[in-house]
Amino acid sequence: MNNNISYTIDEVAQILKISKLTAYDLIKKGDLVAFRVGRQMRVEHEEIERYKSKNRTGAVQEEKNDSREYKKPRNRVKNQVLLSGQDLVLDILSKHIEKNTSLTPLRSYTGSLNSLISMYNGECDVVSVHLYDGDTGEYNLPYVKRLLVSHPFILMNLVCRTAGFYVKKGNPLNIKEWKDLAKAGVTIVNREKGSGARVLLDEQLRINGISKDSVKGYGVELTSHFSIASAVAGGQADVGVGIENAAKMINVDFIPLIKEQYDLVLLKTKENDELVKIMKEAVCSEEFRSQLEQLNGYDLSLTGKIIYES
Template identity: 50%
Template sequence: MEKKSYTTEEVAQILKVSKLTIYDLVKKGLLPTYRVGRQMRIDPEDLEAYINRSKKGASTISIKENEFPESPVSNGKGQRQGFNNTRQIVISGQDFSLDILANHIENSLNGIRPLRSYVGSLEGLISMYQGYSDIVSTHLIEAESREYNLPYINKILVNFEYVVINLLSRKAGFFVQKGNPKKIKNWLDLKSPNIKIINREKGSGARVLIDESLKKHQISIHEVNGYGYEETNHLSVASAVAKGVADVGVGIEKTSNLVHGVEFIPLINERYDLVILKTPENKALIPQIQSILNSNSFKSDLDALGGYDLSKTGQIIYET
């Protein structure tokens, strides 16, 4: 009989907290996990043990660092460490390249255990502000300046010191059905009541691209048929278009190659960057990450996936 285990999403539902709170508990070593493929799993007995400790006042579910007691997994200097003195870092974002980055970190950096959080760009930056995430990926465009990422990072990470390193660039655009039966070419076509869009969730880079582009072209969201219908990743959006649930969605070129019955209309080259706080804890981590990004093995793994521009990979875009 297969042993039961929980995903982080299921544990978050059970405890009625956010997924990021669960990641924080894992990082602090308060909730043991193991991995099955790309997913973290939590055994029922470990969850029950954590709940029992919480009832006894040994720990609490909280986003405040100082509300967690010192334990054998803490080094006493405020640094978060997992079991066996392994530091656990959360990498947020949804692109396949981040899974490859996590594998390279795990294989080449001793004492570092990467955890993956599949949240959007804005939620990732907010989680970094709150202390939940260590490496945040972001692809957020500002309509007026057409600048990627920095306007949002500067506003959210106020009074923080950080470095922004390019991961890659990629093409973003419309998913349409094979043959493009509705003859969709640009954003203005979304004003047609005969064209139904499938949207992305609030906080995702694709959603920001949609909203900023509608704003630039002076299109009201009330004019866009299907604006309230959301999916949470590129693959789900492309699949909905392929099935005819919607006529158009926004995503990246790579995903269109994975879904039968979908064509891609490129609109923009988006810059996909990584953000890391310049904390004492990250003093050694930042050059290590940059070294991985610049390595031939990492770039070769990304290049094998196809559809990425790696000309600036590993370059520091901005730092405070």
């Protein structure tokens, strides 16, 4: 009997042969009914069968919008909002919003570049980004302007963080700069395509004239700062790129290399007016800020600042 079985969003996406973001979108519309178990959302087997039966006349497909005009999904569940990004400060922000506002936040743990693309396609409400541009030395704005072309938006700082290398305790291979990644005997572990850490690595390799083919382990991918740090601690790699916070929780040393902006992107549309107001108030609230002050590895000097508004 499958009546008591429930599935994670990843599993729902696999069963229906859709993306995770489309699965979230179906929940936001009310086409799929989900429930929470802690931070995780789950969908019951019966609910998936009901949805499949209802849509039996046509295959489940990814939603497309050939005009590329941003439109929020129709018939969405009232007050649900999807926040995309991987840093734990977003989980704290989500809980703060749920506690203090009328919104019901949903979380998508997707990397910066892929999150921006999802926003462009109308699949996300709030996106977090930390995307380094090697030509300007600037974070985020060059990418957001290019990807959200013709869409008015607000770029607001959430926190600043230090990015660098995770290395084994004592740094036995003396890894200190980007060029050291190409040294003989050094093996890295990489982040997935579309993540901010992957963009940072690729830009630094380009700036320093290092071919990715000369970097051993470049093709080995993991999907979080914690998994990268854990791989280094466990001896599967000598070095990985990530943020300082994870190094304080895993048995590795951290080599700081760059201060990065971790910003939020919101589209400026008439229907987003209330969301923008709520997000600004939440990020600038004393309660949220005091929670962030308890964390290690975060700089709050720009928190709440509007970096750019088109």
